[in-house]
Amino acid sequence: xxxxxxxxxxxxxxxxxxxxxxxxxxxxxxxxxxxxxxxxxxxxxxxxxxxxxxxxxx
Numbered sequence: 001x002x003x004x005x006x007x008x009x010x011x012x013x014x015x016x017x018x019x020x021x022x023x024x025x026x027x028x029x030x031x032x033x034x035x036x037x038x039x040x041x042x043x044x045x046x047x048x049x050x051x052x053x054x055x056x057x058x
Contacts, residue, residue, distance in 0.1 A: 015046045030055045 016022045017038050026048065027037045032055055044050040 013048050015041055015048055015051060017041050017046070026051070 015026050015037070023034045023037060027034045030037065030052060032040070036055070037051065040051045040054045044054045
């Protein structure tokens with residue numbers, strides 16, 4: 001989801017916390033608040049799989 005202007009070319013394996021639309025998307029997907037998502041990214045990096053695992057374990 002790195003560049004929403006490039007339809008179909010989104011990298012759904014990475015989370016870009018600099019983009020509000022990505023923060024909202026991933027926070028909703030994982031069922032967490034945006035602040036929690038950003039904390040998870042800081043803790044484990046921007047891999048969506050790592051953030052999902054981190055979010056599920058907390």
